Amino acid sequence: MRLGHIVDWDAVVFPSWQRAARAVKPNSDIWSALPKHVLWFKGEIEPEDVTRTYVIGSADWKNAYGTYRLSELALAPFVGKNDPDNHVARIDSVLRGIDAGRTFEFPIMVAGSGSGPFVIIEGNHRAIAYQKRNLFHGRNVYIGFHARMASDFPWFRSARLRKVAVRVNSPSRTK
Numbered sequence: 001m002r003l004g005h006i007v008d009w010d011a012v013v014f015p016s017w018q019r020a021a022r023a024v025k026p027n028s029d030i031w032s033a034l035p036k037h038v039l040w041f042k043g044e045i046e047p048e049d050v051t052r053t054y055v056i057g058s059a060d061w062k063n064a065y066g067t068y069r070l071s072e073l074a075l076a077p078f079v080g081k082n083d084p085d086n087h088v089a090r091i092d093s094v095l096r097g098i099d100a101g102r103t104f105e106f107p108i109m110v111a112g113s114g115s116g117p118f119v120i121i122e123g124n125h126r127a128i129a130y131q132k133r134n135l136f137h138g139r140n141v142y143i144g145f146h147a148r149m150a151s152d153f154p155w156f157r158s159a160r161l162r163k164v165a166v167r168v169n170s171p172s173r174t175k
Contacts, residue, residue, distance in 0.1 A: 001049050001114055001143060004042040013040050013108060013142045017122050020105035030056070030121050035152065038110070038144040047137040052116035053109070055124040057158025060085045068159040070120070074131035087125065094129035108142045110156065112149040119149075119159045
């Protein structure tokens with residue numbers, strides 16, 4: 001992650017979140033629970049960051065695509081029985097916007113450190129659409145860092161650790 005200047009949550013990041021989610025109520029259960037003193041930056045996604053980036057670990061993403069990993073989501077077919085969150089339509093809409101040259105608000109991501117993993121807390125559909133076009137690296141984002149991110153937030157742990165936990169626990173099942 002290439003970090004630029006520090007940005008203010010109240011003046012820059014949160015207003016961007018509100019603009020991006022104008023048709024959908026912003027996820028107040030996520031942003032209101034973020035720890036105090038998150039350090040926010042304007043960042044730029046580097047190619048190696050893509051495999052360390054995940055959408056927020058909520059059941060709707062897992063049910064719809066079977067994964068949280070951005071690089072896999074961009075390639076994954078929709079596996080859900082229905083799409084109550086309109087993921088397919090929303091991603092398709094962003095793809096049409098990208099193809100038409102439309103600009104979008106920056107995705108908002110969080111991490112415990114600069115080496116990731118990075119979890120997108122706002123802008124999942126945009127990030128997936130950009131990755132489908134192989135354009136996510138080079139994108140500007142807002143990235144917030146706090147050491148407690150991975151330990152205190154189940155949606156962060158779920159996004160990053162779901163598959164790893166299965167692999168780690170599998171050998172003990174066979175004993």
